[in-house]
Amino acid sequence: MSTEPTNPNPDRARFRAVRDEFVTQWGTLGSAWGINRTMAQIHALLMVSTVSLSTDEIMEELQISRGNAHGNIRDLIGWGLIRSVVKKGERKEFFEAEKDVWKIFCTIVRERKRREIRPAIVLLRDCIDRTEDLDDTEAVAFTSQAKVLCEFVEMADSVLGKISKSEQSKVLPWLLKWMT
């Protein structure tokens, strides 16, 4: 007899390994986009989970503390990327992620617009307001560049707004057609 116990379910083990790698790597990718690694991991985990998970299950899967899990779960709810669901007969909260990629995309776009694009516009407008009346060469160039940037960001803001308010069924085919 072998000293190595035979793996009782190699398929399941393989699935777990791949899923874990996905969750881990998704976390890494998230940090490149300014998203907290753990938050991206929890999101990834819930996106590919068929059932809703409790805080304890998330803690166990990702080997993280309660406080960490809790905070990041709340943040994800704040972003609108996951929601809490009540299971009958269960006292604790369970969480599930939106699975529809288009909806996920629109949610992220909306939140980024609100949290980062808007503040950029406010900053640029303010810079323009406070330098428009100056006539020093440097100042004029500054104001002019700020205006160009501002117009661009404002345009991006409205385009993203339009897209995120559209139906997937209207935008996607149309994008695909335009892409050829």
Next chain:
Amino acid sequence: MSTEPTNPNPDRARFRAVRDEFVTQWGTLGSAWGINRTMAQIHALLMVSTVSLSTDEIMEELQISRGNAHGNIRDLIGWGLIRSVVKKGERKEFFEAEKDVWKIFCTIVRERKRREIRPAIVLLRDCIDRTEDLDDTEAVAFTSQAKVLCEFVEMADSVLGKISKSEQSKVLPWLLKWMT
């Protein structure tokens, strides 16, 4: 007579104050997008500067060390957002930023595609490959979600590729028209 010396050039002082705030805030915004604060600040500084700046001038303006300035300047060159220029009669390097917003946008899109979108596609394809043959319910759901994500990211990749290869003069008016 006043103890406060009269400011010799209030306009210039105001301009400096606004520009400094712009540079600082742009750095903050950058970090929300996963960009090193100092790198974003150097980029901001060069974007609104009418003249090219040396490493020493950048160090002075942002009050940072030589090593810090140097590394971030190299990174910006790596992104293609700034370039070094030689001034005749000067031994040291000077740097200037691309000022055209559309070009800046396309450069960032191209680099993000290469550095972050492509790796995501590789990850997703790999996850799909390694789970496609499994028939456990969980695994099937995982593969299916990975496929949906992958298709979406691939589509985003091509759309962004198309846009960043287009002429501003072709895309912008067209976007504006579509937006109304």
Next chain:
DNA sequence: CGCGGATTTCAGATATTACTGAAAATACAA
């Protein structure tokens, strides 16, 4: 060569961000 200004490197210091874990607060059933 050898000098001197400019650039590059990198080990150690610092700052920032994220995480832990236990205590406090809360919610709910009996």
Next chain:
DNA sequence: TTGTATTTTCAGTAATATCTGAAATCCGCG
């Protein structure tokens, strides 16, 4: 109300990312 499961908070700790500054290297010039 009281006991218990669950959630929330947060001070302290850890991990990571960033920065400093001095030494090493590079490079054009006489």
